[in-house]
Amino acid sequence: MSKNDQIDPAEKLKKLRLHPTAALVMLWSLPLFAGGPVPVRQFVEMLDISSGKDLLRKCDAICDWYREVILNRKHFIKLLVESLLAESDDEVQIVILAAGKSPLALELILENPAKIAKILEVDLAGTEEKKRLYSRLTPDSAEKLRCLTANIASDDLLDQLTGEGFDPVAPAIVLMEGISYYLPEKDLEKIVSKFRFGRRNRFIVEYLVPCSEVKAARREIPKSIFSLIQKEAETDGTRCYTELELSSLFRRSGGREISCTDMSEMELMRLGQNRYFCETGDGWIECFLGSI
Numbered sequence: 001m002s003k004n005d006q007i008d009p010a011e012k013l014k015k016l017r018l019h020p021t022a023a024l025v026m027l028w029s030l031p032l033f034a035g036g037p038v039p040v041r042q043f044v045e046m047l048d049i050s051s052g053k054d055l056l057r058k059c060d061a062i063c064d065w066y067r068e069v070i071l072n073r074k075h076f077i078k079l080l081v082e083s084l085l086a087e088s089d090d091e092v093q094i095v096i097l098a099a100g101k102s103p104l105a106l107e108l109i110l111e112n113p114a115k116i117a118k119i120l121e122v123d124l125a126g127t128e129e130k131k132r133l134y135s136r137l138t139p140d141s142a143e144k145l146r147c148l149t150a151n152i153a154s155d156d157l158l159d160q161l162t163g164e165g166f167d168p169v170a171p172a173i174v175l176m177e178g179i180s181y182y183l184p185e186k187d188l189e190k191i192v193s194k195f196r197f198g199r200r201n202r203f204i205v206e207y208l209v210p211c212s213e214v215k216a217a218r219r220e221i222p223k224s225i226f227s228l229i230q231k232e233a234e235t236d237g238t239r240c241y242t243e244l245e246l247s248s249l250f251r252r253s254g255g256r257e258i259s260c261t262d263m264s265e266m267e268l269m270r271l272g273q274n275r276y277f278c279e280t281g282d283g284w285i286e287c288f289l290g291s292i
Contacts (some may be wrong), residue, residue, distance in 0.1 A: 015048040016129050021233045022100050023052025024059065025178065028070040033103065037110045039137040043103045046133055055232060062224045068276050072266040073206060073285055077177055078104060079269060080261075080289065082112060084173055084202050091117040093172045095161065097152045097191070098179035099123050101130065109141045120146045120164055122157070152179070153187040158194045172201045174292075180207040181226070181238040185249065193253040195292050203255070205288045210240040215281040222284040246288045255292035262286050 018026060026049045033044050059066055085092055085108075092115060096105055099121035109116055121127065127147035135142045146164045150157060162168065174195050180188060188205070195201045208226070211219045226238050247257040263283025267274055277283045 015046055016101060016126070016133070017048040018051060018101055019233075020051045020055050021229050023047075023049035024055045024229070025052075025070060026101070027052050027056050028067040029074055031067075032071060032074055036103075036107060039110060040103050040106050042137050043106055043133060047101055055228065058228055059225055062228075063221045065276060066221070066225060068267070069263065069283075069285060072263060072270050072277075073177070073287070074104075075270040076261065076266040076287060077175065077204065077206065078107065080204060080287065081108060081173055081175065085112050085115040088115065088171060090171055091115060093117045093166060093170055094119040095166065095172055095174045095195075096121045097174065097176050099127075099130075099147075100178070101126065102177075104175075104177075105145055106134065106138065106141075109144055110138065113141065113144075116144065117167075117170065118144045118146060118165055120148060120161055120166055122148045122150050122152055122161070124151060125149065152191060153183070157191070168197055172197075174201060174203045176204065177206045180205055180241065182235050183239060185239070185241075185245070189249050189253060192250060192255065192290070192292060196254045197292075199255060199291045201292050202258070203250075203290045203292050205241075205246060205290070207241045207246070207286060207288065208238060209242060209284050209286055213242065213281065214284045215279075218282060218284070241288075243286065243288065246290070250290040250292065253292060255290050258289040258291055260286055260288050 026047060033040055081094065094108065094116060096119065099105065100123060105119040105121055109119055121130070127149045131147040134145045148160055148164050150160045172195065192203060195203060208222065211223065214222065230238060243260040250257055262280045263285050264274055264277040264279055266287070267277045
């Protein structure tokens with residue numbers, strides 16, 4: 001980042017401190033933002049990710065190339081959203097559930113302004129701080145970036161989204177990244193069902209596959225990494241899904257499967273070759289795209 005791109009030093013006192021697990025993901029993701037739009041780089045500069053460094057060292061001791069998983073995942077999801085935007089004849093609204101401090105919404109609105117009606121981000125906390133950052137860094141785009149404090153599994157989620165400007169009649173892209181691991185199937189199905197509006201919506205679910213779907217030589221990597229993260233986040237465990245389970249879940253919700261992408265495909269799209277994930281069983285993260 002050049003001197004002209006830097007936030008005023010006085011503003012650095014207001015950096016947003018991330019939880020160690022969120023900071024870990026951001027540390028892994030940093031190469032993706034190095035050449036991005038200036039406001040995105042400034043946004044990342046305003047995040048205090050120091051709390052994730054100890055966790056990163058522990059993860060590196062398990063697998064020193066685990067960053068590739070996150071880079072592939074995030075690169076693919078952004079690519080998928082942009083391909084869906086390009087396919088639409090209308091402006092599209094985007095809903096990002098459990099958005100955290102990811103700069104994805106900012107990237108999308110800056111790089112695809114004519115295709116996006118609005119982006120609504122939902123999380124349990126930190127949304128007001130994120131909104132203030134948006135207003136300062138990109139005032140011209142801030143109106144299209146809505147931040148809602150809510151539980152994504154709450155019964156009135158759709159009502160709360162509508163109160164923030166979500167239009168049930170207009171086409172939408174709904175994204176769930178990094179959260180399905182912690183959701184019981186009944187909650188995931190309830191969330192998906194809320195967006196059942198005549199199959200005009202596209203729903204993206206990034207998920208962890210069961211150990212049985214991963215090659216035996218690789219199983220210890222996700223098991224150990226997620227055990228560390230689970231302990232730090234104080235969660236009760238992780239929920240795995242299969243493509244078949246998600247396809248069935250979408251059918252029960254009145255939708256259907258469009259595609260499912262494994263880590264070997266994601267890596268190929270990002271690098272143009274396969275280095276760490278040459279076959280389906282080499283990976284443990286997949287991305288499901290459904291119509292609902």
